[in-house]
Structures are given as C-alpha cells and as structure tokens.
Amino acid sequence: MWRRIRQWGDPRELREIGTTPDYRFSLANERTYLAWLRTGLALMAGGLAAAQFLSAMPLPYLREAIAIALLLLGTVVVIRAVDRWARTERAMRLGEDLPVSRFPAILSVVIGLGGLLLVAAVVIQAVHVR
Amino acid sequence: MSGDNGFQSERTRLAWARTVLALTAVTALVLRITVTQGARGALLSGLALLGWAAVVALGRRRVAQLPAPMTDGRIVALTALVIVGYAILGVTLVLTGVGPTPP
Numbered sequence: 001m002w003r004r005i006r007q008w009g010d011p012r013e014l015r016e017i018g019t020t021p022d023y024r025f026s027l028a029n030e031r032t033y034l035a036w037l038r039t040g041l042a043l044m045a046g047g048l049a050a051a052q053f054l055s056a057m058p059l060p061y062l063r064e065a066i067a068i069a070l071l072l073l074g075t076v077v078v079i080r081a082v083d084r085w086a087r088t089e090r091a092m093r094l095g096e097d098l099p100v101s102r103f104p105a106i107l108s109v110v111i112g113l114g115g116l117l118l119v120a121a122v123v124i125q126a127v128h129v130r
Numbered sequence: 131m132s133g134d135n136g137f138q139s140e141r142t143r144l145a146w147a148r149t150v151l152a153l154t155a156v157t158a159l160v161l162r163i164t165v166t167q168g169a170r171g172a173l174l175s176g177l178a179l180l181g182w183a184a185v186v187a188l189g190r191r192r193v194a195q196l197p198a199p200m201t202d203g204r205i206v207a208l209t210a211l212v213i214v215g216y217a218i219l220g221v222t223l224v225l226t227g228v229g230p231t232p233p
Contacts, residue, residue: 020199021199023198026199027142027197027199027200031145037210038148041153042152044213044220047217047220048160051223052163064225067220068224071220074213078214086206
C-alpha cells in the first residue's frame with residue numbers, strides 16, 4: 001500500500017499505463033471518491049460535534065474518546081478513498097476487474113454497532129432517571 | 131458527445147460543490163473551538179481557513195477541466211491530505227481540552 005501511496009503523487013504513471021477508459025467511467029470513479037470524502041468529513045464533523053456538545057458523561061474522558069474515535073475513523077475513510085480511486089482508475093485503464101473490498105461492509109457494521117450503543121445509552125439513561 | 135452523456139460534467143461539478151460544502155461545515159466546527167483560544171487559536175484558525183481555501187482552489191481547477199477525466203492524482207491526494215489535516219487538528223484540539231459549551 002505504501003508503494004501505491006508514493007505513486008499517487010506522480011501523474012505520469014496513470015496516463016502512461018493502459019488505455020484511456022470511457023470518460024463516463026472515469027468521472028463516476030471521481031464522484032465515488034468525492035462521496036467517500038464526504039463520508040469521512042461527516043464522521044469528522046460528528047467527532048468535532050461530540051467534543052463540543054456532549055455533556056455530563058458517565059465516565060471520565062468518554063467524550064474525548066468518542067470524539068477521537070470518530071476523527072480517526074474519518075481519517076481512515078479519507079485515506080482509503082485515495083487508494084481506492086487510484087486502484088480503480090488503474091484497473092479501468094488496464095481493462096482489469098475492479099478491485100473488491102470488504103471495507104464498506106466493515107464500516108457499515110462499525111457504524112451500526114455505534115448506533116446500537118447509542119440506543120442502549122439512551123434507554124439506560126431514561127430508565128435510570130426514572 | 132452522445133445524447134447519453136447523463137449530464138456527466140454537471141454531476142461531477144455538483145459532487146465537488148457538495149464536498150466543499152461538507153468541508154465548510156467541518157471548518158465551522160473547528161473554528162468554533164479555535165476562535166476562543168487566544169494566540170494559539172488564531173494560528174490554528176488561520177491554518178483551518180488556509181486548508182479550506184486550498185480545497186476550494188483545487189476543486190475550481192478540477193471543475194474547469196471538465197469533461198476531461200481526472201488523470202492528475204495530485205489533486206486527489208492533496209484534497210484528501212487537507213482533510214486528514216483537519217482530523218489531526220481536531221485530535222490535537224480534543225487532546226488539549228475542549229470543554230462542552232456552557233449552557
């Protein structure tokens with residue numbers, strides 16, 4: 001992966017391999033990349049909001065932990081977006097199959113579990129207050 | 131260009147616009163913390179605004195190339211790099227103490 005990361009900065013490499021694909025596919029790849037950036041930005045916004053707006057946490061540093069976890073998750077999404085864009089572009093130029101990935105499924109499970117934890121926290125708090 | 135171009139350029143331009151909009155919201159959340167932090171905060175606010183301006187400039191440059199496909203990986207990498215910079219800035223702010231907003 002690090003070898004590929006170094007290659008991102010070299011625009012010649014992409015133009016020289018294979019043949020230029022239908023521009024529609026290339027633009028779709030670009031929009032998918034941008035959609036992943038927005039996903040990462042949304043996670044980061046969640047982290048920044050948690051840091052500023054959560055109050056009265058039951059455990060010390062829980063607010064900070066939630067904020068940093070979301071910021072790091074957003075970072076992983078954004079870095080992976082670049083890798084994904086480059087690999088897809090390369091596969092299209094070489095006429096290969098598009099790369100497959102477990103990442104979207106894993107991210108869905110992580111976010112789903114986070115949601116369940118939030119539901120549990122709200123329910124426990126409601127019962128506790130009563 | 132065939133009739134089946136599906137408004138490709140327009141869709142891509144709008145995707146960039148949405149991304150800049152999302153970044154603007156994140157910038158606002160960062161600035162909300164940094165503007166209260168004195169001299170250090172002023173420096174970090176400046177960095178955040180600089181990053182925002184950089185992505186706006188990259189997006190404008192890219193949109194001007196449409197409908198040509200993006201072959202320059204540097205725009206892709208730089209845009210992501212700025213956003214990762216925001217995350218690093220955010221983690222730094224959280225670690226150095228951001229209290230909840232007083233009611």
